[in-house]
Amino acid sequence: MPSGPSRLGWLDALRGIAALVVVFDHSSYTFLPEFRRELMPEFSTSRYGIMVFFLVSGYIVPASLERRGCVRTFWIGRFRRVYPLWAAVVAAFLVAGVLGIAELPDVGRRSVATVAVAHVTMLQELLGTPNLLLVLWTLSYEMAFYLLVVALFTVRLHQRSAAVAVTLAVVAAVGAAAGVVLPVSALSDLAGTGPLVAFASIVMVVAICCASSTSPVLRWAGGVAGGVLALVLVPFNGTVPLWEGLVMLAVMFLGTAVHRAEHGQSSRRGAARAAVVVAACAVVSAYGHGDGSHFTRRGWITAFLLALVTFGAGLACRRRRIPRPLTGLGTVSYSVYLLHPLLLAVFDHTIGRRRQDHPVLEAAFFAVLLPLCLLTHRYIEAPGRTWGRKRAHRPGVHGAPLIRMDRSAVRLRKAPRRTAVAQRGD
Template sequence: MQVATLPPPPPTTRPTPRRTRQSWLDALRGFAALVVVFEHSLDPLLPEIRGVISPWFDFGQYGVLVFFLVSGYVVPISLERRGDVRAFWITRVFRLYPLWALAAAAGAAFAVAGVYTTLPGQIADRPWAAALAHLTMLQDLLQVPGVVNVFWTLSYEMAFYLLVTAMFVLGARGTGTRASLAFAVGAPIAGALVPAGLLSRGLGVEAVVAVAAAVLAGGFAAVLAGRPEVRRHGAVALAVLAVALLALNSRVGAWQSLAIMATMFGGTALHHMERSAALRARWGWAICLVPVLAVATAVWLGPGWGMPEADQQAFKWSWSTAMIGAWLTFAAGLALRRRAIPPVLAWLGLVSYSIYLLHPLALQVVRRITVDPSAMSLGVRLAWEAALFAAVVACAALGHRFVERPAQMLGRRLAAERPVKIAQNR
């Protein structure tokens, strides 16, 4: 008797497992954001710490340098993993601009109402140039003060995105170490030769803003929509724009701008080295030169800007210790990356962008209420400090829930409508 056999079941296709979030990076983001809040609270609430510690260690610079290392670690890899420049920028725009627009509008409203510090005269005198500079997020590299003081770091994030995009389109992948060393070596050279804001001094702020916006728009149009040769030309335009603004027109000076870029690409190099023993063996010693060169450049050049000698010495110390502290903190996070992270620390990382952009507004309210810290006891000021952090975290939770998260979900949906293209935007 012949036994009937059933056909084999169809092969099951298992979905590709989603990449889990790296919670240690979220923890570093959240920690860095709270450190920046602490720095900005010193003048109105804890002037004792400002007087004793700030000449030796800048909490704010330390926090943003940790941010920059984290950005350097994750951003280029996210572009390389997806392989689609347009999808990358869709998600970036929806990640950055909605909350930025809210913070900018609130900052302008606070200034008009007298709650916030008054708008800088340059913004009031040249509103169209200031608005256009802010829309590019390159305002600090265009000699335009931010309507909210913390916006300055976004200019360096944007310059980094432009360089990463250009490198990807031109096929220069996995070059974080060489780029980091190039910027670190270029920092003292450019800093010694180029005064801050050179382009705007020679051409005028309005002209530089208009040219930069035009090059940015044209470069993006070419990179996102053109033929391969056109894309390459657009990538070159974006890279030249970013490097020119960093070296020739930043508000803080060429050496500090290039040191920041070296730090961000240092994060990229560390990511590649983590995944390649060959890279670690070949370049591990070299990446250690980046913070060393950044500190040496600060000690050699200093801020300039007509500062008194005592203030220059304090800046050199505070910048140098902040740079060393940021690299050591990131190295500690990297070493402990496989440890369990408390959920609250990971959550603070999720809302860190809201903490960073919204805390100056909450701080100005506290300033208006407390007025004179010398008239309050230490206990009262510590209570205000706790209240400030609680208010900032609450505002950040609302900002993330009702602004950031919906915008990010929309950006992901729009990006997901495009098929994944590995290395096809070059």
């Protein structure tokens, strides 16, 4: 039965679709290897799902900060939204590894403490340490985006989302066309993984604390420090090519630009131009990149463009009724995203991957996964959000003065009714 019209139902639907596609991408290694070999050169399912997720995050996350007008409350909201389930899944994976039913990644010469600290910051993908679970790498780019969003907010340049998206995309295209290729984890190789993790962790903690303070000077310095950290780590220490790391950030800021256009903070024509430039630069970057076959590039480009089309279609349907299964799937999408690699790791280590396609096993995997995700959402995600919401409303949490925005942003903050995003804390 379809739900009533919801301004945010389309975003839930997009997250649900993206989560299913990412699960299919990873589970196809195990259950549909033959079909995967045929599909991936034409369509990169992982990049499609990730880009849709990034567009949705870009649309929602900065609006959450600007609606509250308080950096401290924003970080509390992000932590209680992301960390409880993340900690539960990582702990479960470590237990499975100790019990011998899952294979823990090889950390090489890195100390356990270094890997642990890197994961707690959620910047592990950008700090030269292996990801405990294969999906955690995208959270590092999300965290970098959060740091950049806070930086722009504290220096009062947050309204320039379209310009930021275009700048990042153009730099990616120019670098790819010029053949600029940086070594993987270049900073880690130069400074050492341990020192880099220690330095980046300290900078991140200090930046968040200062940006959340009541002092305008400290708030500005903390925001800038966090933004600089993100802008250094993404291009110079990521494991994806330089151009792709910049494109992923550009995509998130493009989502923000679309949100601003929809809420009258900027022109829709400007957002459309930004979308065209980002898309063109992404295609140029993918073709200009020196590594990989033509088919790999084609698969990436197809996925990227289809992600933009999917987001545009969702935006066009924002005032239509969205089926409840889709909105419900979007509600548990974070659980779906984090829990499925744990189940796959256990299956791969105990039973092993199939050499031939087994569609029935693929369907059975989804049938087991989704009920478990309902449970983790209800008993881990939802209580974490409730705790965070109570913590955010405790006396003193809002002690930092609000950063005043321009009139369009103030009108958004004074909307007569709280939206579902505010209630969910996304």
